[in-house]
Amino acid sequence: MTATVHRLGSRPPASLDPMIAITADDMNCVNAVILDRMQSDIPLIPKLAGHLIAGGGKRMRPMLTLASAALIGYTGTRHHRLAAAVEFIHTATLLHDDVVDGSDLRRGKRTANIIWGNPASVLVGDFLFSRSFELMVEDGSLKVLKILSNASAVIAEGEVNQLTAIRRLDLSEERYLDIIGAKTAALFAAACRIAAVVAERSEAEEQALDAYGRNLGIAFQLVDDAIDYVSDSDTMGKDAGDDFREGKMTLPVILAYARGDEAARAFWMDAIRDGKSDDAALAEAIRRMRETHAIEDTLARARHYGQLAIDAIGIFGAGAAKDAMVEAVEFAVARAY
Incomplete structure (x- = not known):
């Protein structure tokens, strides 16, 4: 077969x-499955979880599990519960992230921590993590359990790594890629790979789906990090410039700082290291990013990883599922344009 x-x-x-x-x-x-497993005798749990789960997200991660299963012709039903587990892991991390970041908006709505407070958001996130592990255990596959539990641990490591990199202007591009590979791409990769496991396909197909998800996840996060500087809250569903105000060292900042002259570096030290990040500073940051092509080159890297994702599923035959997965990559990258 020719790819x-x-x-x-x-x-x-x-x-x-x-x-x-x-x-x-x-x-x-x-x-x-999601609706059933988010229920509890404690009314606040389904109320708070439902606020985020029903909040307009694309459900891209569980969809990737389902699309990967369609790509390889799996006809069973195990992937339904596992896709729900993937969504619970993702939702739990969002609840925790919004507490850590002090976010006010998520998908254009007030965040759960703003409505119900930080303690409730953290604890309901813990509940959803627990539900995800129940679903994994019920599936009965130790390999699936290993893949998804490892992804959960890697996500947490990535978030801690990012936390320790806040306002660190000496952060390397390599470490940045390690961070987003962990906090975002690990779950994309696991979501795709488990489809091959339940379908009992070859290791080569497992790895191909893993590579597709991982590279798509990196591209997705690169675009997110770029559009934080070039979009608005109506488009993004969160406040524009959040990363800047929080002192997050994303690739646009890393590139703009590395390419700047002495005056530019002094600006970034004030804005990122010292937290002088008001609206005027944000406008100046965007100007300097454009001047150094930092946003443009961040998006170029996203396109590179997007192509790697597409190439990874080249081993699979043509069909509607493959076309949809290719277009999902196109969509992830095109969000910035």
Whole structure:
């Protein structure tokens, strides 16, 4: 079989609609599991969890599990509960992240920690993590359990790594990539790989799906980090410039600082290291990023990882599922344009 080569950006404007379409029936089953397993005799738990779970997210991670299963022709039902576990892991990390970051908005809505407070958000996040592990154990596969539990641990490590890198202008691009590879890409990779495990496919196919998810996750986060400086709260569903105000060392900052002259470096020291990050400083940061092509080059790197994701599934035959997964990469990268 000759692999079909697809070049990123060679299609019309991209959408998640094809992936939504091929996973729609399965996603109904996943949503039923999510609704059932977020219930509790403690009314605050489903109320708070439902605020985020029903808050308009694309459910991209569980969709990737379902799309990967469709790609390899899996016809069972185990992936439904596992996709729900993936979504619970993701939702739990969002609840915890919003507490750590002190975020006010998530998907255009007030965050759970703003409405119910930090303690409730952390504890409901813990509840969802526990539910995800129940679902993994019920599946009965030690390999699936190992993949998803490892991803959960790696995500936590990535978040701690990011926390220790706050306001560190000496952060290297390599360490930044380690951070986003852990905090974002690890779950994308696991979500895709487990489909091959339940379908009992070859190690090569497992690794191909893992590579697809991992590279897609890195591209996704690179774009997120770029659009924090070039979008607005209506588009992003969160406050523009949040990363800047929090002193997060994302790639646009790393590149702009490395390429700046003495005056530019003094500005970044004031803004990032010393926290002088008001609206005027944000506007100046964006100007300096554009001047040094930092945002443009961040997006170029996103396109690079997006192409790696597409290349990774080149071993699979043509079909609607593969087309949808390619277009999902196109969509992830095109969000910035």
